[in-house]
Amino acid sequence: MPELTWAGCGTTAEATAAGVECATADLPMDHAEPGGTRVQIAVARVPAADPANRIGSLFFNFGGPGGPAVDYLQAAGPGVFAALNQRFDIVGFDPRGVGQSTPAVDCGLDPQSEGFFSPPAPTPFDVDPAALVASAQEYVDACLANNGEVLEHLSTANVARDMDLLRAAVGDERLTYLGFSYGTFLGATYAALFPDRYRALVLDGALDPEQYLTDPVSLSTAQAAGFERALDRFAEACAVDQPACSGFGGPDPLLAYDRLLAAAEAAPIPAPGYPEDPRPVTADEIREVTLTLLYAKQLWGLLAAALAAAEDGDASAIRALADHIVYADPASTDRFFAISAGEQQWPTDVDAYLERGAAEWAAFPHFWGSFAYSEIPWGLWPVQDEDAFTGPYELPGTSATPLVIGTTHDPATPYSGSVAMVEALGNARLLTMEGDGHTAYGGNSACIDSVTDAYLVDGALPAAGTVCQQEVPVVAPTDVPVEASTATQRLAVPLAG
Numbered sequence: 465m466p467e468l469t470w471a472g473c474g475t476t477a478e479a480t481a482a483g484v485e486c487a488t489a490d491l492p493m494d495h496a497e498p499g500g501t502r503v504q505i506a507v508a509r510v511p512a513a514d515p516a517n518r519i520g521s522l523f524f525n526f527g528g529p530g531g532p533a534v535d536y537l538q539a540a541g542p543g544v545f546a547a548l549n550q551r552f553d554i555v556g557f558d559p560r561g562v563g564q565s566t567p568a569v570d571c572g573l574d575p576q577s578e579g580f581f582s583p584p585a586p587t588p589f590d591v592d593p594a595a596l597v598a599s600a601q602e603y604v605d606a607c608l609a610n611n612g613e614v615l616e617h618l619s620t621a622n623v624a625r626d627m628d629l630l631r632a633a634v635g636d637e638r639l640t641y642l643g644f645s646y647g648t649f650l651g652a653t654y655a656a657l658f659p660d661r662y663r664a665l666v667l668d669g670a671l672d673p674e675q676y677l678t679d680p681v682s683l684s685t686a687q688a689a690g691f692e693r694a695l696d697r698f699a700e701a702c703a704v705d706q707p708a709c710s711g712f713g714g715p716d717p718l719l720a721y722d723r724l725l726a727a728a729e730a731a732p733i734p735a736p737g738y739p740e741d742p743r744p745v746t747a748d749e750i751r752e753v754t755l756t757l758l759y760a761k762q763l764w765g766l767l768a769a770a771l772a773a774a775e776d777g778d779a780s781a782i783r784a785l786a787d788h789i790v791y792a793d794p795a796s797t798d799r800f801f802a803i804s805a806g807e808q809q810w811p812t813d814v815d816a817y818l819e820r821g822a823a824e825w826a827a828f829p830h831f832w833g834s835f836a837y838s839e840i841p842w843g844l845w846p847v848q849d850e851d852a853f854t855g856p857y858e859l860p861g862t863s864a865t866p867l868v869i870g871t872t873h874d875p876a877t878p879y880s881g882s883v884a885m886v887e888a889l890g891n892a893r894l895l896t897m898e899g900d901g902h903t904a905y906g907g908n909s910a911c912i913d914s915v916t917d918a919y920l921v922d923g924a925l926p927a928a929g930t931v932c933q934q935e936v937p938v939v940a941p942t943d944v945p946v947e948a949s950t951a952t953q954r955l956a957v958p959l960a961g
Contacts, residue, residue, distance in 0.1 A: 506564035522552035527645030530799030532563030583748035585833025600840035621853035669903035672884035690875035709768035737780030745779035805845035899934025
């Protein structure tokens with residue numbers, strides 16, 4: 465068990481004043497060789513506000529894979545899971561290979577020009593298979609060259625083993641955990657590995673754990689379909705409430721969106737109002753910003769305002785959103801890639817990606833570029849973590865019952881994944897939110913929040929079949945540039961996809 469020496473930390477005066485504390489855990493890179501190479505895991509906590517009635521620690525994970533937690537706690541300070549922070553220390557850690565933990569994965573390439581999502585997105589009419597494969601191989605080779613032994617030990621199971629040691633280090637007999645998106649897979653893995661060492665698990669925006677590992681292609685296709693449906697629902701909301709959407713698109717916002725993309729394809733749209741980066745905005749960048757803001761319904765009004773301004777010839781807000789969100793952390797996609805590729809079962813035949821890319825271009829005309837064509841590096845990745853856990857995930861009846869939360873119109877982890885997670889665990893309870901966006905807990909629904917808090921604090925499960933309603937309206941922003949620069953705070957949880 466590691467020793468944690470806590471000291472004050474924080475990137476803002478508010479966080480420091482609130483008592484955000486940091487420590488580093490010295491852990492084995494390979495848990496089968498505890499005397500071998502080490503990893504340094506960055507940990508942060510916000511102590512319970514009511515220490516006399518403290519229950520223990522609440523660990524959380526925002527997903528990704530590759531989403532950091534320490535930066536978030538250092539920047540956010542007070543108010544992180546505020547209701548729960550009364551009775552729990554809020555504890556976040558950067559998983560191995562991520563964030564402030566070392567060694568941290570970084571492939572050393574510019575994601576805007578050299579990464580697997582870099583534009584322009586190919587189509588069946590202009591795709592150059594040889595160039596696409598060469599670019600993917602260049603990316604894989606850079607990741608292999610710029611990172612060492614840690615690439616062989618990034619599996620979710622190893623992160624779960626790390627988390628179990630951290631649980632013991634903070635003095636908790638059993639884990640209390642709140643996981644979002646991929647963080648639900650981490651939670652399910654922990655429960656399967658340590659079924660008698662947790663007291664409560666919330667899995668919000670759940671993945672089908674078996675599909676995630678053995679059939680990531682189906683999951684990817686479901687996500688592409690989910691984002692197309694989310695765009696349709698965004699357009700429908702704007703047609704109904706034009707003031708909330710800054711007038712974007714008039715009676716047919718989806719048609720207006722397609723016309724905006726066509727205009728940007730013909731000539732990138734100027735961004736004169738964003739002096740930090742006044743480059744004109746391309747259609748690919750509009751698509752990337754759109755996909756990103758569809759993660760959270762709270763940001764639909766901001767998205768609509770940015771699109772309305774671009775429709776009028778000024779894409780400054782789109783440029784600000786691209787810089788602050790899509791490309792904010794150059795290494796985030798590297799970590800997402802290295803972790804998932806090291807344990808998922810992707811096709812190794814390049815033709816499978818090319819054929820699916822052509823099919824998805826026809827089926828998903830707005831977001832095809834973020835899926836099949838960009839996933840070729842996964843098929844070329846040669847590194848697998850031998851310590852990965854592949855199931856089964858079924859829990860004994862003697863284990864605490866996890867609470868799984870699914871959102872009916874979640875684009876990143878479709879609702880079917882939460883249903884499948886409940887089935888895989890066996891001993892689990894499903895809580896449903898009727899609504900939009902990725903994940904539910906934390907300001908979407910008073911019903912969701914109160915049920916979740918009651919479960920984590922008292923172990924009280926909701927009645928089987930409980931459905932809560934989302935309570936988030938579409939609201940026009942008051943200051944587009946300012947809100948564009950701070951949108952990452954709202955997306956800290958949802959972007960963990």
